[in-house]
Amino acid sequence: MLIDRLKAGGPAIAKQGILVAFILFMIVFSVMSDRFMTTGNVMSVFRQATIIGVIALGVTIVVIGGNLDLSVGSMLSFATVLVVDLHDKIGPELAIPVMVLATLCLGAINGFLIGILRLNSLIVTLGMLSVIQGLVLIYSGGQNVDIANQTDTWFRFFGRGAIFGVATPIIIFLGLALVFHVIMTRMPFGRRVIAVGGNPTASVFSGVPRSRVVFMTYLISALCVAVAAMILGSRVMGSQNNVGQGYELQVLAAVILGGTSLLGGSGSILRTVLGVLMLAFIQNGLILMGQPYYTQWLVTWAVIIIAVWLDVAAKRGRLFSPIA
């Protein structure tokens, strides 16, 4: 009976665990460094977290739907290079829609291969990672791109602008998070994503259009990448052709830290936001404490494994795996 209790209540405890850990980290950092809890610092960390954050929102939905998306990193390179390069050629008002459409096409290819043809999402998006990276290099001829006139374009608004003193990227990130949160918790589509991720067979037996739902999750993921590319391109006003390299796994780390299960069917947008912020603040806090930049990765390692371990342990009702 105790096991049943744990099974029922365990995931809830684990959820709180991540929140508790987040607060603990914040307190420790505040005590250790008086520069940590200043508006300026918090805002700046927040702003830097938005690129990974926006992408993580889309990936969260893909993962809740029971799949993975490893192609977001090279897709980000693709979208950023495209929007920056086209900015000077056809102007931002055309460059943005062209970039968004092109990125959505890539998402649609993912969605078609995984949702309709039912190919394994890990391998498909791994292949797409490679294909898209190649496309970026072919498109750019291996050259980095930048925007000539960086001060007079309204494109700077996305990365460098502010609304009522709050940086635009933060507003975009939080706005998008709120919209996705509502979609996932208050709209039929979200319910269907959760069902398909939780049990694809039972979903089909309940008349849920599984292929279409999975297809849509990849479109959403691509859309998020497009938004992140606007922020990134606008902030840097240029782009290296491998700018998104390695993002896929950092994004995934944030999503996992937010408690979204890679098995699909459970997870939450708001907790992904927490995961993203936690990673960003750990990084910032360690730097302020005088630790080298890369210590954050060691801490991330431990935090991810402990977080998932507690979640798994709560679900099975014992700390250690029963396998011999």
Next chain:
Amino acid sequence: MRALSNNPILYWLMRNPIWGFVIVVFIFFSLSADHFFSGRNLTNIVVQTSTIGLIALGMTLVMINGNIDLSVGATLALAAAFAVDVQSWAMFATWGNWQILPAVCIALLVGILMGAINGFIVWKTGVDAFIVTLGAMLGIRGLVFVYTGESSFYAMNFAYSDFSSMTLGPFPVLAVIFVLAVLAVHWLLSRTVHGRNTYAVGGNREAAVNAGIRVGPHMMINFMLIGFLAALSGVLLSTQMGAATPNLGRDYELWVITAVVLGGTKLTGGKGDIIGTLGGVLAIGILRNGMNLMQVPAFFVYVILGSILIAVLFLDKRFNRNADGGLRL
């Protein structure tokens, strides 16, 4: 179909489609690229392939187990850093060329240790290997940067960087090491009790447990093997470069997984072999080398490889359709 399967060569190719591809690209480049078909270039391909190839051997074991290891690129970089740095430790200052020996040993041990940590966590916590090694990928890369202080190490002992250009008879020593490793892992997987149990653990975990195979330690051993092979790959790579950079091995995990999947190993476990993996790494190696010789920009290799990976998956699905018994889910 029956006529086909009666011809042993065709039957073998049907079971190892990647080798068909290897043969086709090999013939293609032999005919169309000027310097492709020469002894020197061919051994060159083996040397270039060996970096990814060594890790792919270990990844085959881990993936047949039904696990995955994303941390190999970082392990490679850490081992390379140790291999280059330990040589210049004061305690070995008087050892002359022998200072390479403890350096390489420590580097390989570090690789085994990283594998052991991954394996132990997978065993004891029951957290999926994907997540454990994803964390380790970040963490071990962090160790690399902490250890190197974000800068590159250069080998002061020239014997070290000369090693990569040594030959055994007509063959470069790096190629020989790779071939020996292929034979050793193939032998392990096909002839030993541990190797055979690898299939049992991945193919039917419950049956393996019921048959008394100790699944946890078994998986840990395979993680240690891949750690060792990644470290070996890192050491050899650093002899080629005469240096170890902190960003060494970035994205290698993705290339390795691509090669292993091309070779027919299943992500779900239980299926795969070294012959297929060798085909997978050679396919990548030949394609890169040949296109380079033909002066095709390297970018196209990415597109082609990614497309092949997805195509292989698609064909595999096509040929194994009946798994769901016709139920449309």
Next chain:
Amino acid sequence: MTDTNTPALQLQGIVKTFPGVRALDGVDFDVRPGEVHALLGENGAGKSTLMKVLAGMYQPNEGRILIGGQPVQISNPIEAKAQGVVLIHQELSLVPEMSAAENIYLGELPRKGMGRVNWKELYARSNAILERLKCRFRAEVTVANLSIANQQMVEIARALTVDARVVVFDEPTASLTDAEKVVLFDIINDLKSQGVGIVYISHRMDEIFTLSDRITVLRDGQYRGTLTTAETDEDAVTRLMIGRSLDLSRNEAAPDFGKTMLEVRNLSCAPLFEDVSFTVREGEVVGFYGLVGAGRTEIAETLFGLRTPDSGQVFIDGQEVTIASAQDAIGLGISLVPENRKEQGLVLQMNCRDNMTLPQVHNLRAGPFLSNGAELAIFDKYRDKLEIKTPSWKQTAGVLSGGNQQKIVIGKWLSMQPRVLIVDEPTRGIDVGSKSEIHQLLRDLASQGYAVIVISSEMPEVLRVSDRIVAMYHGRVMREFEIDDVTEDSLVQAISGIKASEPA
């Protein structure tokens, strides 16, 4: 062999409980050396649980296990095997990419130096066993390339690697052809003559009467008695199995049916089922009875748009329809409560309400948002109607008892107001109390005018709920019975492929 009076294996007063279910309730059982002891019971009677206790996969809450008269503790399958108790699983537990020999000696591969497998010895020993089993394949062959029957043989071969005292066969003939069955029976007789005690679990009366020396019957987890095969007959065994309530629980034919709601003409989906025709009227329950694999579930899946038929027509309310997807089926008013509750019926980690409203969730909206009120209204209605016991709608479906889970699935489909309700194995793995509630519910639904199809492998269930029974064998409809005309004998004959000469 030692004296035949000491049982090779003895189970005394075994009790095994799972949360909410008493799966075994004081079961006694014993096997003597050199006898075949059949274990009989309906699905869910506790046979498999008992065998898992025996093999050390479950630990009993109470009771003792004695081997050769000595009490033993069996905590895992390896210990069981070491004690000479071997279980041959109903579901194959083989590693597909390994050779037959490696599977036979899984976990115990013969070794030589450096951790190498001693292939020569492995193949020699395995081939010897396979020859003893009269198998026509060699031990070197990869298991994935073997037919299901031959895979079963590999599974059986495992039992012969040790000096077995007791071998348990769990439904071994389910996937065997008649010729292969003969070989299997030879093997069993062979083992028996060597003094091995055999436990034989099966549904099939004919096999049990051919093979066994004694028969023990379980019902609802309880020991019902042991009969000597030579001194008994099928009727006596059936009575023990089904219980005395059989005749009382027969459904009374309802007098008034409405118009024909579903008509199926010559529907085929080779090789699963062929040329199937039947009708279902409003207010009528049609039971589909047959053995596992007779094609009943596949017909349901076809009607629900999850399989594409080769040929045939389907009419709903007189209109011919094509059903290409589950969405089509739902649109036409067809509901399917699937066979496997946990895999097909529920998203286990989702809450009760969300599970229940899933098929219509896109219609329960207030503007673009989900209407909490509409969803709760549906949940409350069917929770009350079906008396689902759950603390709140927020409860995760996975933690409910089997009966309550099944009611959620039924509620899910009733809330769709279907014109045709198909229920596949409605009470599989559910405790007795909930069983009769669900039976009553199905009758009530019919009386409210629903056209209902019930697929079941349990005879008392079909007899209890059906107005008409369609008996299937090997993908074909053998006979149709009106409830007033049916007898157990004629039903058993029909599903065994025996064509009756006259209506019973």
